[in-house]
Amino acid sequence: MSTASVPLPNWITYGLMPFLNLVVAFLISGVVVWFIGESPLDAVTLLLQGALGNGEGIGFTLYYATNFIFTGLSVAVAYHAGLFNIGSEGQAYVGGLGAALASLALDHYVPWYVTMPFAVAGAAIFGATWALIPAWLQAKRGSHIVITTIMFNFIGAAMMVYLLVHVLIVPGKMAPETRVFLEGGQLPKLDWLIAMFGGKLGPAPFNVSFLIALFMCVVVWVLIWRTKLGYEIRTLGASPTAAIYAGIPYVKTVIITMLISGGLAGMMALNPVLGASARLQVEFVGGAGFVGIAVSLMGRSHPLGIVLAAILFGVLYQGGDALSFDMPKITRDMIVVIQGLVILFAGALEYLFRPAIVRVWQRFGKA
Amino acid sequence: MSPTPTAAPAIELIGIDKKFGAVHANKNINLTVAKGSIHGIIGENGAGKSTLMSILYGFYHADAGSIRINGQNTVIQDSQAAISAGIGMVHQHFMLVENFSVLENVILGVEGGALLGRGVSDARSALKRLEADYGLEVDPDAIIEELPVGLQQRVEILKALYRGAEILILDEPTGVLTPAEADHLFKILGVLRDQGKTIVLITHKLREIMAITDTVSVMRRGEMVATRRTTETTVEELAELMVGRRVLLRVEKGPAAPSDVVLSVRNLTVKDGRGVTMVDNVSFDVRAGEVVGIAGVAGNGQSELLEAITGIRKPASGEILIHGKPVTGFDSARLRALGLGHIPEDRHHMGLVLGFEESENSVLGYHRDSRYGRGPLLDLDACREDAKAKIEKYDIRPPNCRLKTANFSGGNQQKIVVAREIERDPALLVVGQPTRGVDIGAIEFIHRRLIAMRDAGKAVLLVSVELDEIRSLSDRILVMFAGRVVGEKTPDTGEQTLGLMMAGIAA
Numbered sequence: 001m002s003t004a005s006v007p008l009p010n011w012i013t014y015g016l017m018p019f020l021n022l023v024v025a026f027l028i029s030g031v032v033v034w035f036i037g038e039s040p041l042d043a044v045t046l047l048l049q050g051a052l053g054n055g056e057g058i059g060f061t062l063y064y065a066t067n068f069i070f071t072g073l074s075v076a077v078a079y080h081a082g083l084f085n086i087g088s089e090g091q092a093y094v095g096g097l098g099a100a101l102a103s104l105a106l107d108h109y110v111p112w113y114v115t116m117p118f119a120v121a122g123a124a125i126f127g128a129t130w131a132l133i134p135a136w137l138q139a140k141r142g143s144h145i146v147i148t149t150i151m152f153n154f155i156g157a158a159m160m161v162y163l164l165v166h167v168l169i170v171p172g173k174m175a176p177e178t179r180v181f182l183e184g185g186q187l188p189k190l191d192w193l194i195a196m197f198g199g200k201l202g203p204a205p206f207n208v209s210f211l212i213a214l215f216m217c218v219v220v221w222v223l224i225w226r227t228k229l230g231y232e233i234r235t236l237g238a239s240p241t242a243a244i245y246a247g248i249p250y251v252k253t254v255i256i257t258m259l260i261s262g263g264l265a266g267m268m269a270l271n272p273v274l275g276a277s278a279r280l281q282v283e284f285v286g287g288a289g290f291v292g293i294a295v296s297l298m299g300r301s302h303p304l305g306i307v308l309a310a311i312l313f314g315v316l317y318q319g320g321d322a323l324s325f326d327m328p329k330i331t332r333d334m335i336v337v338i339q340g341l342v343i344l345f346a347g348a349l350e351y352l353f354r355p356a357i358v359r360v361w362q363r364f365g366k367a
Numbered sequence: 368m369s370p371t372p373t374a375a376p377a378i379e380l381i382g383i384d385k386k387f388g389a390v391h392a393n394k395n396i397n398l399t400v401a402k403g404s405i406h407g408i409i410g411e412n413g414a415g416k417s418t419l420m421s422i423l424y425g426f427y428h429a430d431a432g433s434i435r436i437n438g439q440n441t442v443i444q445d446s447q448a449a450i451s452a453g454i455g456m457v458h459q460h461f462m463l464v465e466n467f468s469v470l471e472n473v474i475l476g477v478e479g480g481a482l483l484g485r486g487v488s489d490a491r492s493a494l495k496r497l498e499a500d501y502g503l504e505v506d507p508d509a510i511i512e513e514l515p516v517g518l519q520q521r522v523e524i525l526k527a528l529y530r531g532a533e534i535l536i537l538d539e540p541t542g543v544l545t546p547a548e549a550d551h552l553f554k555i556l557g558v559l560r561d562q563g564k565t566i567v568l569i570t571h572k573l574r575e576i577m578a579i580t581d582t583v584s585v586m587r588r589g590e591m592v593a594t595r596r597t598t599e600t601t602v603e604e605l606a607e608l609m610v611g612r613r614v615l616l617r618v619e620k621g622p623a624a625p626s627d628v629v630l631s632v633r634n635l636t637v638k639d640g641r642g643v644t645m646v647d648n649v650s651f652d653v654r655a656g657e658v659v660g661i662a663g664v665a666g667n668g669q670s671e672l673l674e675a676i677t678g679i680r681k682p683a684s685g686e687i688l689i690h691g692k693p694v695t696g697f698d699s700a701r702l703r704a705l706g707l708g709h710i711p712e713d714r715h716h717m718g719l720v721l722g723f724e725e726s727e728n729s730v731l732g733y734h735r736d737s738r739y740g741r742g743p744l745l746d747l748d749a750c751r752e753d754a755k756a757k758i759e760k761y762d763i764r765p766p767n768c769r770l771k772t773a774n775f776s777g778g779n780q781q782k783i784v785v786a787r788e789i790e791r792d793p794a795l796l797v798v799g800q801p802t803r804g805v806d807i808g809a810i811e812f813i814h815r816r817l818i819a820m821r822d823a824g825k826a827v828l829l830v831s832v833e834l835d836e837i838r839s840l841s842d843r844i845l846v847m848f849a850g851r852v853v854g855e856k857t858p859d860t861g862e863q864t865l866g867l868m869m870a871g872i873a874a
Contacts, residue, residue, distance in 0.1 A: 227743050242718070242720045247732055
């Protein structure tokens with residue numbers, strides 16, 4: 001109880017502490033790698049090489065990061081209102097339906113930049129709709145949002161499989177997916193951006209969604225810290241009793257927050273569906289919604305932190321793929337272990353070192 | 368065992384120094400407490416009393432200095448070490464398990480082995496002995512949450528004694544007690560002293576210091592500024608030492624000039640979350656230009672009454688009218704628009720969001736107002752300008768509107784709330800515990816502001832468990848007991864009469 005209230009400068013809270021957590025996560029991962037008989041140093045070199053060593057690696061890293069920025073923002077907005085949205089996964093999945101319908105409807109007639117706003121809106125509206133029922137149940141009935149959003153992940157997954165297998169499937173094909181979108185229904189790659197830095201994107205699916213994600217970071221920042229709604233969201237999250245005192249309507253605020261959160265999660269679908277595979281497939285979200293929870297925690301629910309954390313997880317994903325390719329002993333599951341350790345230290349144990357740092361700071365750091 | 372000059376003092380603090388970041392909480396504190404005496408420590412909030420006692424009890428470690436207990440140099444690493452050194456602490460907020468019995472609470476942490484049987488029977492006989500020695504009667508099998516607050520506190524004292532405490536630290540022990548319960552506590556403390564225990568009493572109530580202490584130390588801004596024999600000092604001197612300047616202890620005010628009825632409460636009944644009736648068929652009026660005080664021991668329905676009037680809790684039945692217009696069931700935003708200002712009882716949970724910057728709190732509840740930004744946007748510069756003006760006018764310290772609200776002292780936090788609510792110039796100001804945990808300087812300031820509101824023709828409804836505060840501010844006093852208004856009195860009514868009414872004994 002003695003160190004929790006001691007204020008620390010921001011560079012420690014937002015810089016040093018996440019860094020230390022990360023270092024410890026990697027050290028323990030190193031021990032694990034060493035146990036299975038590989039050199040930790042070689043492993044980390046391969047991982048970084050694979051993720052950041054060339055244009056294609058960077059392209060994949062940023063492609064994954066784009067997914068995590070959207071879902072991280074989704075979790076963060078809800079978290080500011082004190083709501084733990086575990087349903088970004090399902091909201092993104094259903095959001096994919098909205099994005100895909102826009103592309104399927106328009107790709108014959110218009111270029112991509114006309115389709116894009118409709119796809120963005122479709123993804124956001126479908127994602128938001130999927131968050132609406134849990135939000136309403138929380139606001140009106142007090143059903144815990146964690147439980148309902150988890151359940152809606154399952155319902156959403158089942159619904160999407162049904163639609164893809166029975167409704168949206170191309171007649172005569174075996175694969176449960178929609179037809180491939182024409183160019184007018186795709187989001188173009190950002191090869192010029194990588195080329196600006198002298199790299200070659202190659203087959204990496206890094207696309208315009210990344211720019212939309214960065215734009216949404218700015219939008220979320222303005223929403224949370226520069227609008228009256230954001231003020232109400234933060235008040236509700238920080239002190240529900242103070243929110244009642246201030247006359248902030250609980251039901252309305254909870255529902256609006258969750259619609260925004262679900263919308264952001266839905267927009268994640270733009271990246272894989274319109275940007276990468278140019279079709280709607282089953283399981284395209286691939287756990288990005290859950291990674292978003294870790295990204296949001298690690299990024300302290302701030303857009304800038306979320307971008308950095310999303311890139312870190314992008315590195316882990318892409319570098320992990322490369323690593324498991326080059327070091328067969330380190331399987332896909334080992335990569336998940338390493339990611340798990342990062343989540344554990346950076347997210348769940350975020351204040352692990354705080355008491356020690358406070359003591360050092362009090363002894364040496366005082367101005 | 369009576370105090371003898373030759374015996375080593377029970378507590379000696381020598382050169383205690385403690386810093387939290389830039390805050391120097393304790394500056395080279397020296398304190399000697401004689402064995403078998405009651406020693407008072409007074410000081411404003413943030414003066415360093417609690418820090419000092421937390422160091423003595425092992426919660427914090429001093430940066431410098433040493434502690435001697437009974438003449439022995441003692442290192443107090445943690446509260447376990449404090450207990451084995453014979454130091455016991457009774458916290459302001461009780462550390463009891465509410466649904467455990469008295470006995471279970473007393474042995475908590477010192478059960479003596481994995482099986483309870485023997486520990487329990489030992490404890491039972493030990494409790495009997497303590498009861499006989501000190502007159503601390505309490506049924507060992509009673510469940511804590513069913514006991515009145517005064518008895519719960521007694522359990523805390525028993526807990527400390529059971530652990531062999533020779534030195535007892537009490538932190539603001541009378542905050543939750545009726546005057547009668549407080550008197551009873553003082554009697555117990557007197558017995559404990561006569562039996563050779565040493566007692567340190569932390570309080571901001573000067574009257575208590577004068578009533579029961581043998582010696583008193585005054586702290587101000589982290590320093591020990593004076594130690595006096597209680598018989599050789601006066602309330603005025605102590606107040607001046609605490610604040611560092613002369614203080615008016617009585618509120619100066621002229622007669623009230625009440626005019627139109629602003630607030631009417633008609634047959635109001637309010638239930639709490641469990642469905643228990645907390646306010647039972649209460650009716651009263653508050654007129655413009657008067658302060659109506661509601662006296663009562665905490666937990667007799669005042670909080671629920673306030674919540675119903677301010678739109679936080681929906682009443683079960685009855686009617687509330689502002690300027691004759693029915694407003695029953697309105698939420699606080701609508702009531703604010705009708706000219707209601709609300710200084711809530713609990714600034715930490717309601718009046719403020721502690722994690723916010725000061726400037727953000729200075730608009731809480733009024734943030735939708737167009738002066739703080741057009742349309743959906745919040746104009747932070749406007750909020751900060753507004754906050755700066757209030758900081759200046761209400762002398763809020765430190766004068767930094769970007770500082771996190773949690774880092775302000777209790778008195779300054781309260782001033783943030785008071786400034787926000789009063790500056791909107793409400794027709795009706797509803798005030799709960801305006802000076803709870805607030806230092807003397809700020810109390811004086813807040814009281815003057817409330818009277819100024821009255822004199823400006825506003826209606827003020829005041830709820831406080833501090834009888835002194837009710838008596839010095841109110842023009843009429845309503846006494847609440849068990850959810851009912853049991854009587855209306857004038858402010859010159861004797862404390863004893865009001866105390867009996869608050870205890871439900873006389874009407």
